[in-house]
C-alpha cells in the first residue's frame with residue numbers, strides 16, 4: 001500500500017503491528033488537551049478526530065467557518081452566534097481571520113460540554129457579553145451583543161428599550177454596569193446553561 005510522506009507524522013514513534021487506519025493520537029497531545037479541558041482520554045481522542053475532520057486543509061488550525069461545519073453549532077443558532085460574538089478572542093491579528101488551535105478548540109468544547117459547571121458556562125457567557133473586555137457589561141456591550149445575537153434584526157429604538165429594561169432589572173447597585181454577580185442573578189431562571197451545552 002502506498003504510504004504518503006506528508007510531514008504530519010507525530011514525533012512519537014508509531015505503534016507497530018497495528019493495522020488500524022485510525023491512528024491513536026500521540027499520548028503527549030492527549031495529556032496536553034486533558035489539562036485544558038475536562039475530558040477523558042476517549043473524549044479527547046474523539047475531539048482530535050473531529051478537529052482533523054473539520055481542518056480540511058490540515059493547517060493545524062480551524063477557522064470560524066470550519067467550526068460551523070459541526071452539527072452542534074448549526075443545530076443551536078444561539079451557540080453559533082455566541083462563537084461569532086466571542087470572535088475567538090485572543091488570537092485575532094489585524095485584518096486576519098481568527099482561528100483556533102486544537103488546544104483552543106478543546107478549551108472551547110470543554111466549556112460547552114456537559115462536564116462543565118454552570119459557573120464555568122456563566123463565566124464564559126459573561127465574557128461574551130463583555131465585548132470590550134473590561135470585566136463588566138456596559139450598555140454598549142449589551143447593544144453589541146444583542147445586535148449579533150439577533151443578526152442585526154433588532155430595531156434600534158426597540159433595542160434601547162430592551163437595554164434600559166435589562167439594566168433597570170439587573171443593575172442592582174445602579175453603577176451603570178452589570179457585574180458578574182448581577183449577571184448570574186438575571187440569568188438564574190433562564191435556560192442559558194442548556195443553550196451552552198451539547199454532546200459531541
Ligand SMILES: [Ca+2]
Nearest residue numbers: 134136137138
Ligand atoms: Ca465591558
Ligand SMILES: [Ca+2]
Nearest residue numbers: 171173175177
Ligand atoms: Ca451594577
